[in-house]
Amino acid sequence: MKEKIRQLCKEKNAVIFAHYYTRPEIQEIADFIGDSLALAQQATRVQANILVMCGVHFMGETMKILCPDKKVLIPDMAAGCSLADSCKAEDLAVFKAQHPDHMVVSYVNTSADVKALTDVVVTSSNAKKIIDQLPQDAKIIFGPDYNLGSYINSVTGRNMLLWNGACHVHSRFSLEALLQLKKENPGVEVLAHPECKAPILAQSDVIGSTKALLEHTIKSPAKRFIIATESGILFEMQRACPDKEFIPVPPEMTEGVGCSCNECEYMRMNTLEKVYACLLNESPEMQVPKETAEKAISSIQRMLEMS
Ligand code: 13P
């Protein structure tokens, strides 16, 4: 299957992008692996007819908005994002109207319709850098991730108005389990994504985007790390540092329901079979209505300029 996919890429001049949270076999066949910011930046640079975005729906939309003349395929249109779903454009429009003196800063994990209502998009890699560049007296609505927003407020000294959204994967890490892991592994650094809840971040030594956490594990002389983010990143960490050990923080267990691991089921919807089928059929193809794309592109471009 991997060979057949690579052959189709060659025949059709297609490139495959994969987020760090996808399955290991998807990362193995990708031309580019990255976090949300790196994937968006890379999409604007490649010379190809077809871009296959193995990630989630909003990543395909962002890619299509940035590359309107390219065919953007996503292996499964149903691969959504609980965080993006926690902010509907119609609700944001009402909130904006209630705060007409505020600008809107949105995390990249949002629909194109939300980006169309946004002044500047940010990712977890560049949120602090971009917010530091905004006027000190700017009144800001930040959404949809409440945990990332509180963290950015704490490191920038801002008092942004926060949307109450969350990622179901990052908000379910167990504090109890983390404290136990720290006790069993004294002195081992804890690395966490800023989408995690404040009590988890308070127990962490390094807080950063998936890329920042990966780079830290590569640069650090330490041999063991406790990781609080989606477990797909462990594949890339292990590949980059074969002699190091990565200990994932488990999620809280909800009686009878839920998942016993920290995997984003939307990211896992990208399979080799679906990548092959979408390349073969050149479908499903991402489309963004022209009017929405025209409104959304300025907030994404502003992010790229300010990164
Ligand atoms: P980054 O890729 O910006 O670290 O975001 C993590 C995430 O949850 C992507 O959906």
Ligand code: SF4
């Ligand atoms: Fe969305 Fe969370 Fe999955 Fe990232 S990990 S795609 S924020 S649901």
